[in-house]
Amino acid sequence: MPATLNEVLAATANDHRHITTTFTHHTGLDWHAPTPPQLGTDARLSVIIPACDTAHSLPAVLDALARQHTAATVEVIAVDDASTDATTELLAAHPRVDRAVRLHTRSGAGAARNVGVHLATGNTIVFLDADMVLRNHVLADIAARARHDTVLVGFRNNIPYLPDANGYPVVPPGEPDLDADHRVRWTPPAGVPMLYTGQVYPAAFVGRPLHDTRDFLDLGNGRPYYDWDLPRMVVTALVAAPRRAVLDVGGFHPGFDATGWGAEDTYLGATLIGHGCLVIPLRQARGWHIDPPDPAAVWTAKLAGVAPRIALYRQLCEQPTPTSRAADLADRADNLLRKAETLR
Numbered sequence: 001m002p003a004t005l006n007e008v009l010a011a012t013a014n015d016h017r018h019i020t021t022t023f024t025h026h027t028g029l030d031w032h033a034p035t036p037p038q039l040g041t042d043a044r045l046s047v048i049i050p051a052c053d054t055a056h057s058l059p060a061v062l063d064a065l066a067r068q069h070t071a072a073t074v075e076v077i078a079v080d081d082a083s084t085d086a087t088t089e090l091l092a093a094h095p096r097v098d099r100a101v102r103l104h105t106r107s108g109a110g111a112a113r114n115v116g117v118h119l120a121t122g123n124t125i126v127f128l129d130a131d132m133v134l135r136n137h138v139l140a141d142i143a144a145r146a147r148h149d150t151v152l153v154g155f156r157n158n159i160p161y162l163p164d165a166n167g168y169p170v171v172p173p174g175e176p177d178l179d180a181d182h183r184v185r186w187t188p189p190a191g192v193p194m195l196y197t198g199q200v201y202p203a204a205f206v207g208r209p210l211h212d213t214r215d216f217l218d219l220g221n222g223r224p225y226y227d228w229d230l231p232r233m234v235v236t237a238l239v240a241a242p243r244r245a246v247l248d249v250g251g252f253h254p255g256f257d258a259t260g261w262g263a264e265d266t267y268l269g270a271t272l273i274g275h276g277c278l279v280i281p282l283r284q285a286r287g288w289h290i291d292p293p294d295p296a297a298v299w300t301a302k303l304a305g306v307a308p309r310i311a312l313y314r315q316l317c318e319q320p321t322p323t324s325r326a327a328d329l330a331d332r333a334d335n336l337l338r339k340a341e342t343l344r
Contacts (some may be wrong), residue, residue, distance in 0.1 A: 012219030032283040040143025044071040046122030050112035054130035056084035066157035072143035079112040092343040110252030118333035127236040132287040154238030154285035177284040194227035234269025250325025262304025274321035
C-alpha cells in the first residue's frame with residue numbers, strides 16, 4: 001500500500017539552508033531583507049484573492065498591490081465568492097485587478113482560490129487574503145526567491161478596521177510588527193485545550209515558534225512545536241507556492257467547503273510538503289491584516305465550525321499524498337465558472 005501523507009511528512013526533512021545561503025551568496029542580500037525591485041525580473045507571479053463581503057478592506061488591499069515595487073510580471077486575479085456587499089463593484093472597477101469573476105453561489109475560500117489557480121498563468125501562485133495590505137516590497141521579496149520546490153511564507157499584523165471619513169481603512173505607517181503574528185510570538189492560555197493537538201498547558205507562557213524552530217527547519221520530519229507543526233505554518237493570508245505543485249496536489253480539497261472555517265490551508269501545506277516542497281519563511285514579507293467591522297462576532301462564528309474541519313484534515317492525512325490531480329482541480333473550477341459572472 002502507498003504511504004499515507006502522515007508517513008510521508010514524518011520522513012520528509014525541511015532543511016532549506018542550501019537555498020537561503022545560495023541566495024545570499026548570489027545576490028549579496030540577506031534572505032530576510034527587503035528586496036530591490038530589479039531582482040526577480042524573470043519571475044511571473046499570479047496573485048490570487050478570494051473575496052467574500054470584504055468591501056471594508058478591499059480598496060486598501062488593491063491599492064497596495066498597485067504600489068508594489070517589482071520588475072516581475074504580476075497578474076492579480078480576484079474571485080468574488082457570491083458577496084452581498086460592494087465587493088463585486090469594487091473588483092469590477094479597480095484598475096489593478098487583471099481578471100475577476102463572481103461565483104454564482106457561495107462555495108468557500110478554498111474553492112474560490114482553486115478557480116483563481118485555474119485561471120492563473122504565472123509560475124508562482126501568491127495566495128493573498130482580501131484583508132491583507134502588503135508593504136511595497138513584498139512581491140519583489142517573493143519574486144526574487146520563488147522556486148519550483150519552495151513554499152514561501154509571509155506574516156500578518158492584525159489591526160482593527162478604523163475607517164476614515166470616506167470609509168477607507170486607515171493603515172499605520174511603517175512596517176507591520178513581525179511579533180504580532182502567532183507563528184512568531186505565541187501566548188497560549190492556561191487550562192484550554194489547543195485546537196489541533198488538544199494539549200493543555202498548566203500555565204500561560206510565551207512561545208517563539210519561528211525562532212525556536214530555526215525558521216521552521218526543526219519542524220521537518222513531522223516534529224511538532226507544542227500545538228504547531230510544519231503544515232500549520234502555511235497560512236494562505238500570504239503564502240507563495242509553485243503553480244505546478246499546487247495543480248498536482250489538486251489545490252484546496254473540496255471537503256473544506258463554505259461551511260465552517262480553518263484547516264484547508266493546513267492541508268494544502270501538508271500536501272505541498274508531501275509533494276517535495278520546502279517551507280521557508282520570509283520575515284520581511286508582512287502585511288497589515290484588517291479585522292472585519294464586527295471581529296468578535298466573526299471569530300465566534302469561525303471557531304464554532306473549526307472542529308469538524310480539523311477532524312477532516314486528520315482523516316485526509318491518513319490517506320496517500322494526492323498527486324496528478326490537476327485535471328480534477330480543472331473540472332471543479334470549470335463547474336463553478338460555467339455559472340460565474342465575468343467582472344473583468
